[in-house]
Amino acid sequence: MPDFDHTDPVAAQDIYATLAVERARCPVLRSEKHDGFWAFTRYADVVHAAHDHEHYTTRQGVTIPALGLPAASVPLTTDPPEHKGYRRALLPYFTPAAVAGLEDAIRDVVVEHVEAFAGRGHADLVEELAAPVPCIVIALVLGLDRQLWGEFAEWVDGMEAASHVGDTETRATFAAKLYELLVSEVDRRKREPRDDLLTAIAQVSIDGADVADTIKYGMAQLILVAGHDTTVSGIGNLLRHLMEHPDLRARARTEPGLLDKIVEESLRFEAPLFALSRTVTEETAVEDTRLCPGDRVLLMYGSANRDHRRYPDPDSFDPLRTDRPPHVAFGYGRHRCLGEHLARLEMRIAAEEVLRRVPDYRLAPGATIKMRTALVRGPLALEVVWDRH
Numbered sequence: 001m002p003d004f005d006h007t008d009p010v011a012a013q014d015i016y017a018t019l020a021v022e023r024a025r026c027p028v029l030r031s032e033k034h035d036g037f038w039a040f041t042r043y044a045d046v047v048h049a050a051h052d053h054e055h056y057t058t059r060q061g062v063t064i065p066a067l068g069l070p071a072a073s074v075p076l077t078t079d080p081p082e083h084k085g086y087r088r089a090l091l092p093y094f095t096p097a098a099v100a101g102l103e104d105a106i107r108d109v110v111v112e113h114v115e116a117f118a119g120r121g122h123a124d125l126v127e128e129l130a131a132p133v134p135c136i137v138i139a140l141v142l143g144l145d146r147q148l149w150g151e152f153a154e155w156v157d158g159m160e161a162a163s164h165v166g167d168t169e170t171r172a173t174f175a176a177k178l179y180e181l182l183v184s185e186v187d188r189r190k191r192e193p194r195d196d197l198l199t200a201i202a203q204v205s206i207d208g209a210d211v212a213d214t215i216k217y218g219m220a221q222l223i224l225v226a227g228h229d230t231t232v233s234g235i236g237n238l239l240r241h242l243m244e245h246p247d248l249r250a251r252a253r254t255e256p257g258l259l260d261k262i263v264e265e266s267l268r269f270e271a272p273l274f275a276l277s278r279t280v281t282e283e284t285a286v287e288d289t290r291l292c293p294g295d296r297v298l299l300m301y302g303s304a305n306r307d308h309r310r311y312p313d314p315d316s317f318d319p320l321r322t323d324r325p326p327h328v329a330f331g332y333g334r335h336r337c338l339g340e341h342l343a344r345l346e347m348r349i350a351a352e353e354v355l356r357r358v359p360d361y362r363l364a365p366g367a368t369i370k371m372r373t374a375l376v377r378g379p380l381a382l383e384v385v386w387d388r389h
Contacts, residue, residue, distance in 0.1 A: 004031040004039065006275060006298065007065070007164045012373040016315065019303045028289040034065040037277070038291065039298040043307040043328070045286050046299045049278055051333040053079045056278035056297060058335060063375055064277045064298050065163045068171040069225065070179035074218040076226075076335055083334060085206040090219065090338055093141070093197050099341040102141070106346055109136050110353045118357040122364060125354070125382040130235035134346055138227030141342075142220065143196025144185065149228075152178065156225050164374060182217045182224075197223065223339075231343045233272035233378020235350045240369065240379055241266045241317060242351060243361060248319065253355050258319070263347050265319035268311070268327035272343075274302040274377040276331065301328045302377060361386040 001022065005011060011018065022029055022041050029039040040046045049056045058077045061067075072078075075086035092098060110133055117123040135149035155174040162171035189202035201219050204211055242249045242262065252259045280295040291297065305327050306314040312323050330337035337343070354361070363369070367383040 001026070001029050002032045004029050005033040006039075006300075007034075007374040009370075009373050012371050012377070016302070016306055019300070019306065020315070023303065023307060028286050030289075035296075037064050037296040037298055038289070039275075039300055040286065041300055041303040041307075043304040043310040046301060046304040047328060047332045049286075049297060049299055050328075050331060050335065053334070055280060055282050055284045055291075057281050058278060060279040060296075062276040062278070063163075064275075064296055065166075067163050068159050068168070068175050069221060070175040071182065071214060071218040071221050073222040073225070074215050076222055077218070080334070082206075086211075086215070086219065087334070087338070089200075089204045089206065090223070093200065094338045094342060096341050099345055102137070102342070103345060103349070105140060106133075106137055107349050107353070109133055109140075110346075110349050114353045114357050119388065121388040122383070122385045123358075125239050125361075125384055126232070126236045126379055127381065129350060129354070130232050130239065130378075130382070133235065133350060134228040134231035134343075137342070137346060138224060141197055141227070142185075142223060143189075143194055143198045148181075152181065152224060153228065156229060160374065178221070178224075179217070182220050183213075186213070186216050186220055226337065227339055227342070230272040230337075230376055231339075231346055233372060233376050234267065234343055234347050236378040236382055237270040237272060238263060238266040238347050238351055239354060240382055241269070242355070243363065243382075243384065245317065246362075249355065249359070252351070253359060259348060259351060261319040263344060263351070264324070264327070265317060265321075266347075267329035267344075268305045269317050270377060271302040271305050271327070271329040272376055272378055273329060273331060273337065275300045275375050276335075301331060304328050358384075358386045 019041055027042045027045065029041065031037055031039060040049060057079055059079060062076060075083045078086060113129050113132060117128055132149060135153050136146045139146045139149050155178045158174040159171050185198055186202045189199040193199045198220060201216050204216060248262060252262055275298050278297045278299060280291045280293055280297060282293060284291050308314050310325055330340040361384040364383040364385045370380050372378050372380050
């Protein structure tokens, strides 16, 4: 498919129908878009490449097209053996126990935003809830001023939009603003340590040795960017699925544990992290396709999650399915998302508080749902109404 383009806003609306055909017909796609790349569509090929750092590296970046971030996103853009030390330094802040300690703070943020529109009878659940909450939460985790969330969301979204159309000047402008923030905040923590993740990053050492400042900036950047981008879409997708399945929505309010199953099925059915890329380091082959050093490969986690070889009836949204193989919505292998427990918690709390205050929400008359394109998938807007009581 020389014209396959995961950034195309038109193709994105029905991309899973396209991929279902290609998984059966030609599971390794070749596109000439964005300077050329391969794309893996099947579960087995995606997880193999994600785990095989000898043939597929993240060192040359993980986005197609290049997002233009100002620093390398460590540890995501490292391979063994150095990857292990960097990831281990961050992991204690994202364990299930550490994340559970954030529940009250996250709920306060969610309730604040839901109550702002609950009495109104209408809202855009993306703009007014899904977009701000993860940005504010990751600011709190890092130790940033929560009022900055709008700025760094604008910078990251601006870089992504500019990269899709090849606007390198605009991309560089937003990247410079993000880099200035990273440098100033990390350097400030060196001088004035606090009890926050940015201080831990500023003081990080590997085997007793300090790490370069550029690596520290990259670690902070990874948490800042990845910590909000995919979770915005994760919350938006979940609220959409609950809206489209009112029977499940009603049951989720009273049946313990059901909402957790709905969260997992939402992640599988519409993976917010749709894809990340690798660069081939040694000649290899997948199916009948020969890959050469320097080739770029898009690992489509969203497509893998719809592979009928792995998931029974994959195109049906069914949280009650008994055959539930683990999904790859958070990636796979050593580069699996550090913040997956935090993302799940934010999604669950957002759904709980919406169902508690506006349980009968439905799509607003005349509204349509358009999906975000490229590496992250979620509704661009979710305009809903409900009966005021």
